[in-house]
Amino acid sequence: MSKKSYHHGDLRAALLQAAETELSEKGIEAFSLRGVAKRAGVSHAAPAHHFGEAKGLLTALAAIGFQRFVETQQRRQQKAPSNPKAQMAAAGLGYVDFAMENQALFRLMFSSQQPDKNDATLNAASSAAFDKLVKDIQHIGKSDPYHDSAAMVDVMATWAIVHGLADLLIAGRMKSLLNMEKTDRETILSEIILRNCSFNSN
Amino acid sequence: MSKKSYHHGDLRAALLQAAETELSEKGIEAFSLRGVAKRAGVSHAAPAHHFGEAKGLLTALAAIGFQRFVETQQRRQQKAPSNPKAQMAAAGLGYVDFAMENQALFRLMFSSQQPDKNDATLNAASSAAFDKLVKDIQHIGKSDPYHDSAAMVDVMATWAIVHGLADLLIAGRMKSLLNMEKTDRETILSEIILRNCSFNSN
DNA sequence: AATATATCTTGACATTGTCAAGAAAAAGCC
DNA sequence: GGCTTTTTCTTGACAATGTCAAGATATATT
Numbered sequence: 257m258s259k260k261s262y263h264h265g266d267l268r269a270a271l272l273q274a275a276e277t278e279l280s281e282k283g284i285e286a287f288s289l290r291g292v293a294k295r296a297g298v299s300h301a302a303p304a305h306h307f308g309e310a311k312g313l314l315t316a317l318a319a320i321g322f323q324r325f326v327e328t329q330q331r332r333q334q335k336a337p338s339n340p341k342a343q344m345a346a347a348g349l350g351y352v353d354f355a356m357e358n359q360a361l362f363r364l365m366f367s368s369q370q371p372d373k374n375d376a377t378l379n380a381a382s383s384a385a386f387d388k389l390v391k392d393i394q395h396i397g398k399s400d401p402y403h404d405s406a407a408m409v410d411v412m413a414t415w416a417i418v419h420g421l422a423d424l425l426i427a428g429r430m431k432s433l434l435n436m437e438k439t440d441r442e443t444i445l446s447e448i449i450l451r452n453c454s455f456n457s458n
Numbered sequence: 459m460s461k462k463s464y465h466h467g468d469l470r471a472a473l474l475q476a477a478e479t480e481l482s483e484k485g486i487e488a489f490s491l492r493g494v495a496k497r498a499g500v501s502h503a504a505p506a507h508h509f510g511e512a513k514g515l516l517t518a519l520a521a522i523g524f525q526r527f528v529e530t531q532q533r534r535q536q537k538a539p540s541n542p543k544a545q546m547a548a549a550g551l552g553y554v555d556f557a558m559e560n561q562a563l564f565r566l567m568f569s570s571q572q573p574d575k576n577d578a579t580l581n582a583a584s585s586a587a588f589d590k591l592v593k594d595i596q597h598i599g600k601s602d603p604y605h606d607s608a609a610m611v612d613v614m615a616t617w618a619i620v621h622g623l624a625d626l627l628i629a630g631r632m633k634s635l636l637n638m639e640k641t642d643r644e645t646i647l648s649e650i651i652l653r654n655c656s657f658n659s660n
Numbered sequence: 661a662a663t664a665t666a667t668c669t670t671g672a673c674a675t676t677g678t679c680a681a682g683a684a685a686a687a688g689c690c
Numbered sequence: 691g692g693c694t695t696t697t698t699c700t701t702g703a704c705a706a707t708g709t710c711a712a713g714a715t716a717t718a719t720t
């Protein structure tokens with residue numbers, strides 16, 4: 257941690273932190289590994305030892321992203337009423353909220369070719385996010401999507417609509433939604449998220 | 459056109475063609491301007507005169523993408539029954555189809571920061587694509603989304619679900635859908651696209 | 661304390677986007 | 691037709707980037 261020390265102490269964590277800052281400031285397309293090193297106050301080749309190539313750093317960052325992604329949804333759900341539909345809406349709003357507040361990271365997680373899709377940690381984190389969605393649907397529909405193909409269609413439909421909203425919002429499309437106050441926007445988003453459910457009969 | 463001619467004849471078109479090939483082969487994150495020039499058989503600085511910086515070439519390519527995007531949907535609609543719901547499903551399937559067969563181009567159009575969003579041609583092309591969606595919805599619901607906010611919510615919901623499906627499919631997520639035959643997949647996609655409509659009562 | 665290992669730096673290389681200057685072809689002009 | 695002007699493309703250069711190899715320095719091991 258001291259200024260002149262050859263050894264940093266916890267450079268790995270510092271690099272991840274710096275990488276996230278670099279990502280959110282420069283965007284994913286102008287992201288630079290040397291820029292990350294500069295932010296962390298180390299030489300340009302320092303990241304290599306901890307993460308190998310740039311891919312490695314971005315893979316680790318994407319995994320962290322998925323963890324925080326789930327946490328954001330859960331925090332949102334804790335503040336919401338405990339009935340299944342309110343919980344579903346809260347999870348969806350958390351999904352969109354995360355995307356809007358971590359645009360470049362969201363893009364890294366869902367739209368980038370950089371992260372290594374064979375990485376065990378990343379796969380575990382993204383699978384956890386998917387499983388959470390499946391369980392939330394199951395909670396409403398009572399049947400397990402993994403064993404009921406109709407329920408799995410519900411999962412895909414719900415995922416698609418929430419993801420589509422998130423992706424179009426951060427792309428700057430959907431201006432009518434972007435131009436309103438956050439609370440108004442979330443009212444409409446909730447409506448869109450819930451109307452989609454075939455299990456609306458509940 | 460001849461091998462040794464200093465002047466190409468129609469380099470601008472050739473560069474756009476080469477850029478699309480480069481894009482689909484290398485992906486948007488490994489896209490190289492010098493690679494495009496090499497494909498067109500021209501020096502590395504030749505593109506500059508026609509498109510300025512790399513941004514310019516990608517902006518022009520994105521605009522062309524939006525035009526073909528609309529055409530793909532229209533071709534699909536021509537083959538479908540003329541009732542509004544079948545037309546809506548056809549447009550949605552065209553949307554997804556375009557994304558899957560032009561993955562990198564689709565990413566350039568919707569997820570990239572490169573294209574200049576102030577470019578008149580690009581804005582005209584992307585607005586045309588949006589207007590087409592609005593009209594298709596209007597065709598079903600009978601009310602103009604531009605004057606009926608409830609209808610505009612229908613537009614956003616429909617757009618989101620179709621876009622979400624497209625984006626998640628080309629991201630390699632939604633494996634259960636990717637692993638099936640195209641016809642089976644499209645059956646489910648149609649169902650998802652249509653179920654979303656609040657105007658389902660029709 | 662001596663050696664071994666892990667961690668970081670330095671220097672180099674090929675590749676990339678961009679710019680400036682110049683060459684070649686086409687067009688304009690008499 | 692010859693001459694100039696303009697457009698189109700090439701060449702050469704520059705800084706920035708990712709990656710690699712070799713070396714320097716701190717920590718761990720014995």
